[in-house]
Amino acid sequence: MTTVLPVRPGAATELPPGADERSSAGRRAGRAAQLLGRLVVRAVPWLVRGAMVAAVLIFAVLALGPHLLGYRTMTMLTASMAPEIDPGDVTVVTPISVSEVTEGMVIAYHKPIDDRSLVTHRVVSVEKTNGTVTVQTKGDANDAIDPWTATLEGDTAYEVRAVIPELGHLIQALRAPVVTEVLLYGAPTLLVGWVLLTIWRPTPTEDDEEQS
Known part of the structure; x- marks a missing residue:
């Protein structure tokens, strides 16, 4: 036997339709x-x-x-001139007369020993005799003066005018x-x-x- 219970008007309220969360998330x-x-x-x-x-x-x-413009670019390979010039920085050097080289300049030249590789160091002393210019140099980060005296050959020396940080690393990568x-x-x-x-x-x- 089934019993049917009477439902009073207003006893049940209609639930709002559920929102489709998946559809909303998709949108x-x-x-x-x-x-x-x-x-x-x-x-x-x-x-x-x-x-x-x-x-x-x-x-x-x-x-x-x-x-x-007549300048040259060179990539610094060592930390001898840090922190002014770090390894991987590119230096921009311009030609000057050898007679204009003075103490305190940073110049690029070929060292007179071993493989005569290029070095970029600061001039600490200059001697001019009979038209010949000899210099002693030192890296800013080094404790001692370079163990050689270099004779600047020809009529032109190259002074560092600007430094482009990290460009040398990019050049090597390229x-x-x-x-x-x-x-x-x-x-x-x-x-x-x-x-x-x-x-x-x-x-x-x-x-x-x-x-x-």
Whole structure:
């Protein structure tokens, strides 16, 4: 026997329909992906432009400048002149007359011993006799004066005028075979991609304007 209980009016209230959390989360994820896509599309051209500008500047400093302005660039290999010039820094040197070399200058010259490698040190003493200029030098970070006296050959010496920090590390990295291959094929690809993005840049639709 089944008993039916009477239901009084108003005893039960209708529950509101449950929200679909999965649908809401999907919409949020879609908006986030759309926003991320827009940021990437906008950032890529600026990244390409920045890389191109940096490449042009480096090329101008290292390749064009020495021919047009007469300076030379050299990469510091040791820490003998730290902290003014650290390993990996690039020095910019300009020619001066040998007779103008004075104490306190930082000059680049070939040391007169061993393999006659290039050294960049500060002049601590100068001696001029019969048109010959001999110098003694010292690295700022070294405790002692260099154990040689160098005769500056020819009529020109090279004085350090500027230091470009860390550029030497970038130059060494660019000389690596793997990086060379990447630049050889990657740079044209980036350039083509930048041109295509510039030509076919997406325009905002009405729906995008309403959502924003």
